[in-house]
Amino acid sequence: MELIIANKEKRKDFLDFYKKQYNHDLKRDTLSGMLKKILYGRSVLNASVDTEPVMVVENNQVIMVSILAHAQRMPEYLQITFFESEKYNMDAFKLILDRALEKAGEKKASKLTGSLNMHVNYGLGFLARGFDKRQSFGSPYNPEFYNYYFENSGFETIKMVSYKKNMVDSPPLIREEVREKLNKIYRVREADFKNFKKEIEVYTKINNEAFSNHLFYYTRKTEEDYELFKELKYLLREENLIFVEKLGVPVGFMLWYPDYNELINKGETPGIKTVVKNKLFSDRIKTFKIVEMGVIPGERNKGAILALFDYCYKSTKGRYESMESSWILSENIKSKSFGMKWADEEFKHYKAYVKDLI
Numbered sequence: 001m002e003l004i005i006a007n008k009e010k011r012k013d014f015l016d017f018y019k020k021q022y023n024h025d026l027k028r029d030t031l032s033g034m035l036k037k038i039l040y041g042r043s044v045l046n047a048s049v050d051t052e053p054v055m056v057v058e059n060n061q062v063i064m065v066s067i068l069a070h071a072q073r074m075p076e077y078l079q080i081t082f083f084e085s086e087k088y089n090m091d092a093f094k095l096i097l098d099r100a101l102e103k104a105g106e107k108k109a110s111k112l113t114g115s116l117n118m119h120v121n122y123g124l125g126f127l128a129r130g131f132d133k134r135q136s137f138g139s140p141y142n143p144e145f146y147n148y149y150f151e152n153s154g155f156e157t158i159k160m161v162s163y164k165k166n167m168v169d170s171p172p173l174i175r176e177e178v179r180e181k182l183n184k185i186y187r188v189r190e191a192d193f194k195n196f197k198k199e200i201e202v203y204t205k206i207n208n209e210a211f212s213n214h215l216f217y218y219t220r221k222t223e224e225d226y227e228l229f230k231e232l233k234y235l236l237r238e239e240n241l242i243f244v245e246k247l248g249v250p251v252g253f254m255l256w257y258p259d260y261n262e263l264i265n266k267g268e269t270p271g272i273k274t275v276v277k278n279k280l281f282s283d284r285i286k287t288f289k290i291v292e293m294g295v296i297p298g299e300r301n302k303g304a305i306l307a308l309f310d311y312c313y314k315s316t317k318g319r320y321e322s323m324e325s326s327w328i329l330s331e332n333i334k335s336k337s338f339g340m341k342w343a344d345e346e347f348k349h350y351k352a353y354v355k356d357l358i
């Protein structure tokens with residue numbers, strides 16, 4: 001058993017192994033396109049994130065992979081990203097962990113992370129509960145033993161939770177008199193895809209203000225979010241990215257979309273086929289996801305979030321049977337309280353990991 005750096009000749013082996021892990025009835029491969037760009041140096045991220053793809057090989061077979069990543073704008077962390085393992089093998093994981101510790105020393109990083117994929121916008125968390133449930137678009141799915149690697153290696157566990165709501169015959173979120181008051185203060189509008197890059201600039205600006213103190217968040221550049229949205233744009237409608245404005249100034253946003261994984265078959269990745277199926281059979285999708293929302297600090301607890309939820313509710317009412325939220329940090333009491341108030345139940349649980357080195 002040995003650790004190999006996936007250089008130019010080995011990148012395909014890395015990518016093939018990664019894809020192989022998603023040939024599963026409940027899993028769907030939604031990130032290998034971005035991973036390929038990163039591996040081949042074609043992503044905007046490559047300019048600001050130092051990456052070292054590593055593989056553990058035994059008997060000439062790849063059994064575990066990860067990209068060790070160090071982001072210039074989050075220098076205190078050395079990240080164990082895009083981690084995949086065929087079966088539980090602590091000895092193999094120790095090879096990756098030892099190299100991560102070495103690289104952390106080289107980069108003068110004081111912490112290691114597990115499950116963070118270079119930035120929270122690309123993924124955070126390993127699945128920790130809900131292994132019998134199908135993976136939804138944009139959420140992680142992994143065997144339970146992925147958590148054992150980090151929990152048995154001295155990492156601190158960060159717990160996260162998602163929520164589920166039955167949308168059939170669901171009553172309105174707010175009363176009409178509350179809506180009237182909100183409408184006097186806030187205006188919610190859909191994104192204008194004719195000015196797509198400009199709208200992504202708005203999205204990035206709000207993100208950077210809203211999440212400046214969020215765990216693992218570091219300042220984004222518009223070109224990074226543009227790359228992330230560019231291919232997703234072919235699946236999205238303008239209604240899926242909404243902004244809330246006050247006196248004509250954007251102060252918050254919500255990203256929601258149908259669960260496109262309901263259109264993607266086992267072993268497939270999102271592509272032209274998915275786009276066509278989404279145009280022809282979008283009514284077959286039964287669940288929508290609230291993926292991300294943020295409000296600038298000065299407008300929190302003043303109704304902007306309610307205005308976004310109300311607009312989303314009106315857009316989705318009668319079209320979907322259920323709603324699934326993205327993860328929320330378990331320690332985020334305000335977001336959890338709102339999730340419990342609007343949703344019916346906790347759904348899937350996730351875990352992220354961090355290890356102090358000093």
